[in-house]
Amino acid sequence: MQRRFALMISPVAADDERDDFDDTFTTVDASAPALSVGELSTQRGDGVFESIGVVDGHAQEAEAHVHRLAHSAMLCDLPGPNAAQWRRAIEVAAAQCAPGEAVIKLILSRGVEHGPTPTAWATAAPAGDFAAARRDGVRVVTLDRGYDSGASERAPWLLLGAKTLSYAVNMAALREAHRRGADDAIFVSSDGIVLEAPTASLILRRGDTFTTPAPTGGILHGTTQLSVFEYLAAEGFRTAYETIPVAGLATADAAWLVSSLRLAAPIRAIDGAALPVDGGITASLNRYLLSPRN
Amino acid sequence: MQRRFALMISPVAADDERDDFDDTFTTVDASAPALSVGELSTQRGDGVFESIGVVDGHAQEAEAHVHRLAHSAMLCDLPGPNAAQWRRAIEVAAAQCAPGEAVIKLILSRGVEHGPTPTAWATAAPAGDFAAARRDGVRVVTLDRGYDSGASERAPWLLLGAKTLSYAVNMAALREAHRRGADDAIFVSSDGIVLEAPTASLILRRGDTFTTPAPTGGILHGTTQLSVFEYLAAEGFRTAYETIPVAGLATADAAWLVSSLRLAAPIRAIDGAALPVDGGITASLNRYLLSPRN
Incomplete structure (x- = not known):
């Protein structure tokens, strides 16, 4: 992976039974503008997140992170995330990661102010040297x-x-x-x-x-x-x-x-x-x- | 004002003595993508803000808000904002406001992760009906x-x-x-x-x-x-x-x-x-x- 990678995710209801969500993902340049200034994540830190370690393209403990994302969303009265869609997002992001250590972040924001739905995205980037x-x-x-x-x-x-x-x-x-x-x-x-x-x-x-x-x-x-x-x-x-x-x-x-x-x-x-x-x-x-x- | 308005601001050092900052402002569509996913405002709620009431194009208590923005920045170890530049940003934003009540928000974020400078912007929008x-x-x-x-x-x-x-x-x-x-x-x-x-x-x-x-x-x-x-x-x-x-x-x-x-x-x-x-x-x-x- 030469550069950071971001996947904007169209939120799907938790009870949606589809298992192919690739049409709900849009790949964007992580350094390019992707979020509006009306984003409640940016105005009020209003959303939840997870940071997942990736080693040689394998996302560690993905299920535990998806589970905790849902728990955080529940505590914040956010709509329940669709776990299958987030699992697929992690797979897609992990596939972008070069060998070595990387980080995938999952972010579920309350969305744009007065908007109808949450905003969701995942990013992947090389990890720091620890x-x-x-x-x-x-x-x-x-x-x-x-x-x-x-x-x-x-x-x-x-x-x-x-x-x-x-x-x-x-x-x-x-x-x-x-x-x-x-x-x-x-x-x-x-x-x-x-x-x-x-x-x-x-x-x-x-x-x-x-x-x-x-x-x-x-x-x-x-x-x-x-x-x-x-x-x-x-x-x-x-x-x-x-x-x-x-x-x-x-x-x-x-x-x-x-x-x-x-x-x-x-x-x-x-x-x-x-x-x-x-x-x-x-x-x-x-x-x-x-x-x-x- | 028909739509929300946003002004991206290139941060200027607090000791810069210029008083014409218009070349450091970029007007963007408030509903269009303007911020990258690497923004620490959005990843960690890491920044400070102010909400200013506007009545018939007059920004209320602008000086007190600029002063409090600087105080918040100091408490958060952010670089001291350039007050003259923020005053000018408020003027420019207020000039976009239609008669009646509106709101100007000032946001000073720690910037993009690992980036060199804070990110700063101001928005204007009609106020709610209170x-x-x-x-x-x-x-x-x-x-x-x-x-x-x-x-x-x-x-x-x-x-x-x-x-x-x-x-x-x-x-x-x-x-x-x-x-x-x-x-x-x-x-x-x-x-x-x-x-x-x-x-x-x-x-x-x-x-x-x-x-x-x-x-x-x-x-x-x-x-x-x-x-x-x-x-x-x-x-x-x-x-x-x-x-x-x-x-x-x-x-x-x-x-x-x-x-x-x-x-x-x-x-x-x-x-x-x-x-x-x-x-x-x-x-x-x-x-x-x-x-x-x-």
Whole structure:
């Protein structure tokens, strides 16, 4: 793939039973104008998305991403996406990807202001080079997410479990981390419970047990974290969802941020305190995450 | 104005001293493709905006909006906008507006992913018809904003004082209000302090005193609220910024949501309990807000 690729998608109702949707796709140049200024995605970050890792033309965990897109759409009162059409869009986009690592993004916007239907598109582009983060690890800082751990259940309009396009706070948290000399952040609830990173899930190791914050409504259920837990269980490790107080971070034997593109990045410091990097496990996790996964 | 109008703006450094920027504007059809899918406004709601009311071709409170755009940009680590260029963009857009009410939006996005500069544009369009809301009022419900009142000071990366494009929660709150049979919402902090509406400021009346929640970092400083307070002070009323507990809503003599486009909408019920509508003050507020204001 020499350049970015975008596929504009005519939304099809979720109960449409067709399985050939190619007439609903229009290929556009990703660098050319494709969206109007009336787009609610751009005016209000009003829509949902997914980022899918692609390795040698294989879209990783495609089904889990399509499923989460539908879950996010439901939380945002968007029309249910047609899963078969999105699966086909992923296939078409993946076929455009050159060997190596790439990224497919799925975007479902509420559409043009006062318009009749959502706007939907998928893009494919070469992935960044994450070799250093996967090998050497990342320094993280903990940042207050502002919400207490009861907020998501009490106030579903906060959309805490949805992967919406309103990511300005996530981006601001990454800039704050960089200002503090770190590479990434871990969000903590205002009552001191560990949540997730702005664009990744957290996994801790204690002995032979791997834990991650319980996927209550307050955090996204990470597709990569789920896949890693399947792998670890198959390797004979114990995995668990837990409520992790912020003080529990410092006592971990090792920790990782895991996400669809950077994959498993070992955490080598939290708030300036060094954490051991488990090179062996990290390498095996990334070998697994780079193998074809459904 | 028959159709929506959009002006794409080539960003100019804040310290550029030119005062003729017309060569940096490109007029586009607002319904035609103008933005690429790589736009960070659309991918992540990563940018800031303003909505300016226009009455008979006069942009209301243009300077206050340009000032707030710059403040939001600063909070989001965006390059400082060139105020003179934005003023000129507002003039050009206002000149496209037909008699009656219209809306100009200013948008400053972080730009295309990995791109060198922000993307900036302005749009103009006829305003909606808010006659009924201004006359008959709106029913509101209180909704938990999830943050406690100390969050904005403790965690500036939450961008609580910035008018960002990440408005999915604001839109979800309006949908929740509609589900509950109301027209609008009033956000309340998790510790019970009244904040603002998703797209408006709140003003309460008690006797001859008008109050609004103190514009700490947790809420936007409303341009219309500021203008209304100037008007009320000139009319001999007392105005004040206060910390208003949620219980204080029910004891108001009257209340309004004020914003750039709908202007002053009297609140006629809060959480199902009726509130008296002060027709006289409401009419005088809207007469004032529809007069040319700088």
